[in-house]
Amino acid sequence: YPEFNITGEVWIEDPALLAPYQGNSKLNNKLNTNLPSLIDFGLYRAIRNFAKPNGSLNNLYETLAKDFLYSDPNNLLIFTDNHDVERLMYTAEEDISKFKLAITFLLTTRGIPQIYYGTEIGMVGGRSHGELREEFPGGFPKHKRNAFTEDGRTETENQIYHFIKNLIQLRKNHSSLRHGGIIHFPPKDEVYIYFRIDDNEKVLVVLNNGGHKINIDLKSFSKIIGNNPKVVDLWEIQNEMYINNSVLELASNSSGIFLIK
Template identity: 30%
Template sequence: MKKTTLTNLILSGSLFFSAMLPTQHVQAQQNKASQWPRGITYEIFVQSFADSNGDGIGDIKGMTTKLDYLKDLGVEAVWLMPMNPSPSYHKYDVTDYYGIHPDYGTMADFKEFINQAHKRNIKVVMDMVLNHSSNKHPWFIDAAKNENSPYRDYFVWTHKNDPQTQKEGKTTGADSFNTQHWHKVNGSDYLYYGYFYSGMPDLNFDSPKLREEVFKIGRFWFTEVGVDGFRLDAARHIFPDERPQDNHNWWVYFRNEMKKANKDVYLVGEVWAPSDIVAPYLKGLPALFNFEMSWDIAKAVNGGRGDSLAIKHARITNFYKSVNPDFVDATILSNHDQDRIMSTLKNDMNKAKMAASLLLTLPGSPYLYYGEEIGMKGKKPDEQIREPFLWDAKGKDKSRTTWMKPVNTTDETVASVAAQKKDKNSIYNHYKALIAVRNGSKALTYGSIEPVQMEDKSISAFVRNHEEESLLVLHNLSAKELTVSLPANLTSYAKAIYKGKGSQQKGASVVLPAYSSVVLKK
């Protein structure tokens, strides 16, 4: 059972428009103000992204050929979903923490990918699944059949008559609907703990031997392979919910150990919860996903009401800064565990563009889920939110993966990258323009946020400040044109560095067409 506290261990241990021209984009990259980890990160499901050898499965060499695409988009880092050997398509149940899944390529392929990414100033973050392994992992296979196995202590066991095994029947977090956490082993009177399901037995972080193995794994990927950071899956569940302090302390302990291998180590954690539960993790995981704002952005855009967004974000930002002044707010619209933002917004292209505009102008260090920039669609089950990326029309697309038949994102429902690049009004060019504006602005990258209240509740208005740069951002979340009268103290914001199609400023008034935005500078 998990009993030992980690506290003592830690104390002793260690001017762009929405249809921007290519020449303007080059200028934007040369004038870049952002610097990762404050820049844009792009999440990739390797299996669906790009196929290099025609077997239908996305792979590392395929990703390598697309690095120039990501560089041109304005991306400064990639987060790769699990790369390790695994019996499942998603690979969140690892059977070898030191290997690369053979469908994806070899370790040499991965090292070359990292090398090529670094040449383009793109960092590489890999998914590290430490909460649990696969029940097909050699550690677990040996531990399950032999109570005296050297790996027995790597997992959590209890006798079938233990009263705690009767405390089932409820979910304990928004990241799992599983209610049965103790699982049987054939021919044994002992049960093992698996928070997500029986195929993913939880690792026992009360075991010193297991902890050292985890440190060894981390050091391997940093020193031997050269990754820049980890996205840490299920960071809230290292210890059970009734031991939150041990969860918080563990990540401080882990980060201290990883800094010995890479002093600039980047760790971003998945803590699927509101800000009050997320905040204590910031001491060990200075970058955490802001799920709360992703929910609020979608709700605001669907409801056409933006007046409270900046207020909410300012509250969360100030709260997190009180815990860790250097925290990195990893903002998102959706990811591989959520319905795609386009589907959440009922496939409304105008609303999807507005969601992107909000994400890229509010505070935070945005993560883009692959395909968001082309408006990919998808609703659960999970396979249908992880469908193949569309690089070109079906007959021309040499990189498209075919490991699954897509249900939501097809040639009939979503335009390919190649088609969208030619369309100045495409969502791809919308993303590209706003990313360039953000990457060229210190205020948008690093700045504070000051909410501005407007008479019309459809308007989301806020000021972003950093050093000498001050920007006024206005978004119209409604389906009708609105004229906004600037308060007297904001009339000095008169130069547009970004404006949506049809937007215009006339003295102290700004005309905002439906679902459009303006960024004004003093």
């Protein structure tokens, strides 16, 4: 089965120390592990620190800036939570806006995203291993509700479920979000801007972790997207539009995903 991908779990959160364990590493000339993929605990640490109250988007930018250490950063398995660590919603102290920003990053950045069961409805969990691995509602006959169904989920759970479902569909439909390179810029005032680019398309992603509406002047990125580009809002209305005076508006504590034509 030559197409099978093997992912190695090396629980090290410093990219400089984790990267040598990936196959064909530039940092390890004594041993080639031949592991094509690693679980990216370095990026997990960045997402976790961002998700905390007062956590900054700089965590994400500074970690991705170390991607040159890996032999193949696009083949790293990325995640926000799993069976050994606190759930994302618990870390975010049930701040849904922060939760959504972290999930948006997960599904629009490089790597192979993994979603832990229950994250798709915003399960909170706790710190103990029992709480980390709490049963999904509806998974067993004794459960009083079935969160596998629309009617069995709360209004908030359905909001989160459809948010993540739509993001997954965007990633599926746009090759640059899966395989494209990244051009990103240091966050300013808690606004993180990056492009995913491949031979077919350019997608602009904006994460606004600030408590205010922002205006983004696309002229600042003319070397990447040209002048007066046509923009498709993939996140909201999915229609083509010309931006007034080359300025994008984005609400506070929200994300924007735009196809540039």
